[in-house]
Amino acid sequence: MTRYRVAIEVVPRKGLLDPQGKAVADALHTLGFGGVASVHVGRHLVLEIDAADEDAARNDTTRMCAQLLANPVTEDFEIASVTRI
Amino acid sequence: MKFGVVTFPGSNGDYDSFRAPIEALGEQAVYLWHKDHDLQNVDVVILPGGFSYGDYLRAGAIARFSPIMREVVAHANRGGPVVGFCNGFQIACEAGLLPGALLRNASLKFVCAPVSLRVENAHTLFTSSYESGQLIRLPIAHGDGRYSADDQTLDALEANGQVVFRYAPTALEAAESYNPNGSMRDIAGIINERGNVLGMMPHPERAVDALLGPADGLPLFESILHRVTA
Numbered sequence: 001m002t003r004y005r006v007a008i009e010v011v012p013r014k015g016l017l018d019p020q021g022k023a024v025a026d027a028l029h030t031l032g033f034g035g036v037a038s039v040h041v042g043r044h045l046v047l048e049i050d051a052a053d054e055d056a057a058r059n060d061t062t063r064m065c066a067q068l069l070a071n072p073v074t075e076d077f078e079i080a081s082v083t084r085i
Numbered sequence: 086m087k088f089g090v091v092t093f094p095g096s097n098g099d100y101d102s103f104r105a106p107i108e109a110l111g112e113q114a115v116y117l118w119h120k121d122h123d124l125q126n127v128d129v130v131i132l133p134g135g136f137s138y139g140d141y142l143r144a145g146a147i148a149r150f151s152p153i154m155r156e157v158v159a160h161a162n163r164g165g166p167v168v169g170f171c172n173g174f175q176i177a178c179e180a181g182l183l184p185g186a187l188l189r190n191a192s193l194k195f196v197c198a199p200v201s202l203r204v205e206n207a208h209t210l211f212t213s214s215y216e217s218g219q220l221i222r223l224p225i226a227h228g229d230g231r232y233s234a235d236d237q238t239l240d241a242l243e244a245n246g247q248v249v250f251r252y253a254p255t256a257l258e259a260a261e262s263y264n265p266n267g268s269m270r271d272i273a274g275i276i277n278e279r280g281n282v283l284g285m286m287p288h289p290e291r292a293v294d295a296l297l298g299p300a301d302g303l304p305l306f307e308s309i310l311h312r313v314t315a
Binding site: 012016017019020023068069071073074 | 142143146150178179184185186188189190191192193231233234235267
């Protein structure tokens with residue numbers, strides 16, 4: 001078994017109203033960052049998991065996302081990185 | 086008949102849900118601890134309001150894994166009635182008992198206020214003591230009540246009569262602000278396809294005593310009593 005640090009991004013599904021993202025975008029516009037076209041606020045999760053290899057770590061993480069870490073109805077997830085530690 | 090009210094860590098509507106059947110109907114109620122595996126032969130399970138597990142991750146996401154939920158899901162799969170108010174609705178969605186999800190209010194604000202609702206379907210286990218089209222007032226108190234689902238799911242809910250309560254404009258609300266949280270198609274409460282699981286963001290259990298305001302939640306409990314003991 002090897003220990004991996006896995007980073008996951010969970011974001012609201014595209015097309016769904018994201019009032020939090022919109023509020024942040026409005027605030028950035030107020031600060032003068034007129035170039036901000038959109039903002040989406042999600043969650044960044046960092047897991048340390050033991051797995052046989054990197055593929056197994058990715059597989060486990062995908063199953064965790066599908067079952068708990070992301071809501072399949074409203075959110076999308078992406079494994080941002082898998083690092084051996 | 087016997088109501089069972091689940092207490093999760095962070096539930097705060099469990100006492101209201103416990104008290105309503107006893108004081109308004111004269112029926113029995115028991116608390117069901119989230120770590121228990123026994124439904125104590127209750128006829129109806131209530132998933133109460135509150136902030137189970139601090140709403141960590143997503144509202145209702147962790148409560149779904151409480152030991153008692155395995156029994157609640159089995160009860161629902163046997164056709165047993167399950168009602169989720171507010172956080173209970175969120176838990177029922179996360180547990181897969183109901184379709185869709187409840188997201189952050191479009192206003193980003195916690196809303197604690199009475200709202201007007203239209204009873205869309207009075208031919209359910211939970212609403213037979215109302216009339217279809219009847220306008221009622223119930224309190225809401227939530228920050229994550231924006232009902233969301235894909236179009237296909239929403240169309241199916243409407244086609245099957247599963248939309249039970251909708252936020253509705255009345256003389257009391259401005260026409261543009263009657264929907265308090267941005268719910269898709271103004272949906273406030275739905276039932277599953279089989280008709281034995283109801284989830285709703287408003288709180289009928291907090292509106293059963295005329296001394297404290299409109300008692301428009303009482304017919305919901307009466308409906309359950311009539312249908313389950315019939």
